[in-house]
Amino acid sequence: xxxxxxxxxxxxxxxxxxxxxxxxxxxxxxxxxxxxxxxxxxxxxxxxxxxxxxxxxxxxxxxxxxxxxxxxxxxxxxxxxxxxxxxxxxxxxxxxxxxxxxxxxxxxxxxxxxxxxxxxxxxxxxxxxxxxxxxxxxxxxxxxxxxxxxxxxxxxxxxxxxxxxxxxxxxxxxxxxxxxxxxxxxxxxxxxxxxxxxxxxxxxxxxxxxxxxxxxxxxxxxxxxxxxxxxxxxxxxxxxxxxxxxxxxxxxxxxxxxxxxxxxxxxxxxxxxxxxxxxxxxxxxxxxxxxxxxxxxxxxxxxxxxxxxxxxx
Amino acid sequence: xxxxxxxxxxxxxxxxxxxxxxxxxxxxxxxxxxxxxxxxxxxxxxxxxxxxxxxxxxxxxxxxxxxxxxxxxxxxxxxxxxxxxxxxxxxxxxxxxxxxxxxxxxxxxxxxxxxxxxxxxxxxxxxxxxxxxxxxxxxxxxxxxxxxxxxxxxxxxxxxxxxxxxxxxxxxxxxxxxxxxxxxxxxxxxxxxxxxxxxxxxxxxxxxxxxxxxxxxxxxxxxxxxxxxxxxxxxxxxxxxxxxxxxxxxxxxxxxxxxxxxxxxxxxxxxxxxxxxxxxxxxxxxxxxxxxxxxxxxxxxxxxxxxxxxxxx
Numbered sequence: 001x002x003x004x005x006x007x008x009x010x011x012x013x014x015x016x017x018x019x020x021x022x023x024x025x026x027x028x029x030x031x032x033x034x035x036x037x038x039x040x041x042x043x044x045x046x047x048x049x050x051x052x053x054x055x056x057x058x059x060x061x062x063x064x065x066x067x068x069x070x071x072x073x074x075x076x077x078x079x080x081x082x083x084x085x086x087x088x089x090x091x092x093x094x095x096x097x098x099x100x101x102x103x104x105x106x107x108x109x110x111x112x113x114x115x116x117x118x119x120x121x122x123x124x125x126x127x128x129x130x131x132x133x134x135x136x137x138x139x140x141x142x143x144x145x146x147x148x149x150x151x152x153x154x155x156x157x158x159x160x161x162x163x164x165x166x167x168x169x170x171x172x173x174x175x176x177x178x179x180x181x182x183x184x185x186x187x188x189x190x191x192x193x194x195x196x197x198x199x200x201x202x203x204x205x206x207x208x209x210x211x212x213x214x215x216x217x218x219x220x221x222x223x224x225x226x227x228x229x230x231x232x233x234x235x236x237x238x239x240x241x242x243x244x245x246x247x248x249x250x251x252x253x254x255x256x257x258x259x260x261x262x263x264x265x266x267x268x269x270x271x272x273x274x275x276x277x278x279x280x281x282x283x284x285x286x287x288x289x290x291x292x293x294x295x296x297x298x299x300x301x302x303x304x305x306x307x308x309x310x311x312x313x
Numbered sequence: 314x315x316x317x318x319x320x321x322x323x324x325x326x327x328x329x330x331x332x333x334x335x336x337x338x339x340x341x342x343x344x345x346x347x348x349x350x351x352x353x354x355x356x357x358x359x360x361x362x363x364x365x366x367x368x369x370x371x372x373x374x375x376x377x378x379x380x381x382x383x384x385x386x387x388x389x390x391x392x393x394x395x396x397x398x399x400x401x402x403x404x405x406x407x408x409x410x411x412x413x414x415x416x417x418x419x420x421x422x423x424x425x426x427x428x429x430x431x432x433x434x435x436x437x438x439x440x441x442x443x444x445x446x447x448x449x450x451x452x453x454x455x456x457x458x459x460x461x462x463x464x465x466x467x468x469x470x471x472x473x474x475x476x477x478x479x480x481x482x483x484x485x486x487x488x489x490x491x492x493x494x495x496x497x498x499x500x501x502x503x504x505x506x507x508x509x510x511x512x513x514x515x516x517x518x519x520x521x522x523x524x525x526x527x528x529x530x531x532x533x534x535x536x537x538x539x540x541x542x543x544x545x546x547x548x549x550x551x552x553x554x555x556x557x558x559x560x561x562x563x564x565x566x567x568x569x570x571x572x573x574x575x576x577x578x579x580x581x582x583x584x585x586x587x588x589x590x591x592x593x594x595x596x597x598x599x600x601x602x603x604x605x606x607x608x609x610x611x612x613x614x615x616x617x618x619x620x621x622x623x624x625x626x
Binding site for chain 2: 132133135136137139140141143144145147148149151152153156240244247248251252253254266269270273274278281285288289292293296297300
């Protein structure tokens, strides 16, 4: 804070008002702590892999006991069919799930926000084309669309020589987050378009125009910052659906095969459960449950504090 | 009115064309020629050439009288999707066979979810602000945070496998009711959270109106006010939700059908994903989109019939 802010009577911006309201919401704050813990864990796994640290609880591939050891004092959540620690697998699975959901969110925002802003700002033919594009995509049932994308993109080598990038090979989880990102920008695009249409004739935009700002500057420096709270709300609520979608895609054999993800754990546990080995299934379920719950609670509170109008859609 | 319907009909043409273009780009341009996959490893050059000819991969993609895109359009218009790559059966026959079992699962599941969640939503909205309301919302969010796969796996394990209340798997000799009950119950349990929360918001909007206070003031019983007055006035969002869910009923349930061995369209798709059978997935994507477009059209026309002020922008 600069010195000036002490002297002036404090005006509350949308953000400071929203954050103030959010801070009073205990449940939402608890949710935020859980979300931060998951993200930090994922970041920590990346750093430890980058620096080649040998941390015992991240060595998920080690055999640490007999096969199918039930939960006991030494191995808190037991072992899997190869005698590997279920706890370590669950911890390591955080990396895949958070990575997939995060990259898919970034991708959908990177597509949806500019398209929505351009459509809302310019209207006319550009608007019609963009609206046509997202109406088309939203006409295809979402699960089928995402399956079709994941299936076609799986293990595909995409030729990017024409862009001077060589061949891009989609291995492992790449097809999963690409499929999610490329199919799920419709919601945010629609919201941003609607909001930009409302904003584009307001005084601050007219003022910027009269100063001689170009269209590009008005969109990026004036309009998008003023509707950005929608992006944050959408991000936190959509993240849950990406985590859940990763589980389903992994289960259908379209996801990561070589390292543990929660979806892959549920897939293996599917055959173990009838034999009474319930712990791997339970561990993966709880890992997904806690982050989903935290995101749902936090996202709802965030929406209520930043934009109460969005409540009813 | 007639002009509205005709114009609304014309409006669906670019959407259907967009869907066809999307599926074409996905499966023919990005997916491309998989004649060697169909022919198997030890196929001769002649067999591959024959398969290429049957599926039209020797033709240009666009811009020719016999291009692959034109063929794609004709196939879609006549609902003739050729033969499956996997077992060489006609795709349309497979889809027709699967529709019955899928509907016998999804229709009771959907009706159950909607009826239970609307009734509960009315009660919860009536008790708004009390501890019961808060608990109900928390339970809804918790239910939404559990992965669908966990509902299925634990439900199947405990209710069918361990306690033997239901058959574990589809068996052709069993009556439909017997083997469909458990998947329907699981589907309702998993879907209830989201639906109940949605309908609660709808009912809350309605219950704050003056006519509700008047009805209570007249001395009507809460049950009569809720289920007669409020429900009737909340019909528009309810009908929208219900009508737009119908196309998804035809698609079946991917995961439930897989786990309970119900030979419906969900099962067909899981099989097709495993075999990388784009023919089946492409056909299902197209049919799903067409159903969605048609039901969207029906909703809009119903709106216009109910509310004469509605017109095309």
